[in-house]
Amino acid sequence: MSPDLVTLGSVRSAAVVNEEIRALWARGGGQLGTRALRAEYERLVVEWAAAVQAERLTEAA
Template sequence: MIPTPPDRGRVRPAAVVNEEIRQLWLDPRVRLSPETRARYEVLVAEWTRAEQAESLRGGIVEAA
């Protein structure tokens, strides 16, 4: 199954995405399955976009 990229209109905070990455890969000594690896790659791309968006906003996070 190919993971679906997140909605590009809304960017989750980098810290939220980072936490999801950490939960996905709790033990770095363990290799990820192909499905989990694909999800990891999607999350890393999302985290990169979130970091860029936060940098452009000057690190200001909008209130919910």
């Protein structure tokens, strides 16, 4: 996610994204066997990392 999106506050919280990741794993039966599930997981992990970074920056300010 670009720094501009983080600055604008468009990042969901890490906790919210983490719950979506957990739900994705549950839907996949604990596996990411399809290309679509893997792509969604990768997108969510990138979003989660951006959210963690944004939250750390907010806490440090």
